[in-house]
Amino acid sequence: MSHDLSKGDRFEGGERLWRRIHPHFFKDGRMTSAAFSGFEMSVDIASVQKDMSVTLGADTGVAEFQVVAAQKLNQRTVADPLPNNPAHALVVGHKSKSVKRGLRDAATFHSRGTIMGTA
Secondary structure, eight states, X not given: OOSOOOTTOBOOTTOEXXXXXXGGGEETTEEOGGXXXXXXXXXXXXXXXXXXXXXXXXXXXEEEEEHHHHHHXXXXXXXXXXXXXXXEEEEESOOOHHHHHHHHHHOEEEEHHHHTTOO
């Protein structure tokens, strides 16, 4: 994937996305679907993000899922680079309970220590 993304650029299939997950999004040791809310849900594109561990708190990690998982749930994935985060992107669409559960079930959690900042 090209790392020269412009706001609104779409990307496809196997690209991995990282969603920051705070400790309060866990219940009984499992990520809750509440972690996947918001019409424009903020994520980072894993192949573009160079230092995710710096932006994560000590008890925070990321939920990693592929673009195709979001697309199968009728969500659009678009680049939304920020001045301080060129990897920023959005998962756009209504997040019903079933969509939030689908994203949660497609995701794998990685702690700050296992991400180590690189894609």
